[in-house]
Amino acid sequence: MEMHRLSGWSMLVSLLLWPALSVAAGKCERLVVTGSPDAPPYLWQDPQDPAHLIGSNADLLRQVAGELGLIVELRYAGKRSQAIEEVRSGRIDMLADASLMTQQLESLDYIHPALAGNDYLVWTRIGSTLDYTEAKDLSGHTGAVSQQARLTQAFEAFARSQLTLVSTPNLTQAFQKLVLGEVEYVLAGRYAGMAMAQTLSIANDVQADPQPIDKPGLFLAISHNSACNDPWLRGQLAKKMTELPASGLTEAVLQRNLERWKAHLKQPVSTPKQ
Known part of the structure; x- marks a missing residue:
């Protein structure tokens, strides 16, 4: 009788825990991300590996994703309009430098606050x-x-x-x-x-002039059609975006990538087109 009762309790506990376990087991482990290929120091096409993007947004996203146990690939997907279309379709999961535009809300979930400012x-x-x-x-x-x-x-x-x-x-x-x-x-x-x-x-x-005339943000935006788009990921990314400004990491990474871009300028590569 006692064994039967214990067995029943075990089954009940397992059923109650099952949704949480399913969410944890099903969360995304790898994000494919793209963005503008010509917007230094935030993002630009890697001259050493043109199939991928580098820049401060790439570095910040990798840092954040690593803390969440995610692997991130920053993939070149063509010019910005092409990159946006790849994410809308779900062929690529996320934009790393999305502008906040109301017409995009039908296909993208924006993560607030912004990953970076762009005064x-x-x-x-x-x-x-x-x-x-x-x-x-x-x-x-x-x-x-x-x-x-x-x-x-x-x-x-x-x-x-x-x-x-x-x-x-x-x-x-x-x-x-x-x-x-x-x-x-x-x-x-x-x-x-x-x-x-x-x-x-x-x-x-x-x-x-040091006074900004406009202060658009560069947001992470995940496709409605991405298999990785779930409440857990959006919530964790929003938490990380909230913590970033106080960490001082954003400015340090920006400055490092500005120097990185200047170093690239000394090599025979194309000029920025932003």
Whole structure:
């Protein structure tokens, strides 16, 4: 009788534990991730291994994933639009540098807070008389911005109605227009602008106002069609994203990858296209 009762209790406990055990056993062990191949120091195509991406977002994600017992592969999937489509379809699990866009919510789950900030600054020529304190001060002045810039939706709406911006195919051409005096300012990310100034050897000719004009984040975004998309993973990643800013790791990894990018510039590789 006692043995029968114990056996019944054992079965009940096993049934109660089964859902939790199933979740733990079924959680994702390997994430395939992609992103923009031309956005240093956050992400760029590895010149030594073009099938993969490197950069600060890659390093941070590997650090976080390692703490969760996950293996991460940062795979090159083509230009940014192609990378987004690969993730939407579920052929690749996650984006490592997604811009927060409402239309993407139908196919992606964004992990909050952002993995990294991407402050956009106003870059001018040294000695410029442009008096900039806030965004509205740029009205009436001609600026340039790369077609590949990832600004917030709110700022893009403001820019369309209030600013005169020349759209260039890439950041290289935007800075070239600035140096030639064809525009008065360029809107560019803090680190992308620094990398570009180094690339074009114009670091002594341009300057950035330290006050950001826009502060878009770069988010982890996991596909609705990914087999790895489950509450456990999303919750754990959100917890890690919350802990990162206080750790000081983000800034250290950014600086390390900025130096890494500068080192690549000394080699015969293509310039950044962000």
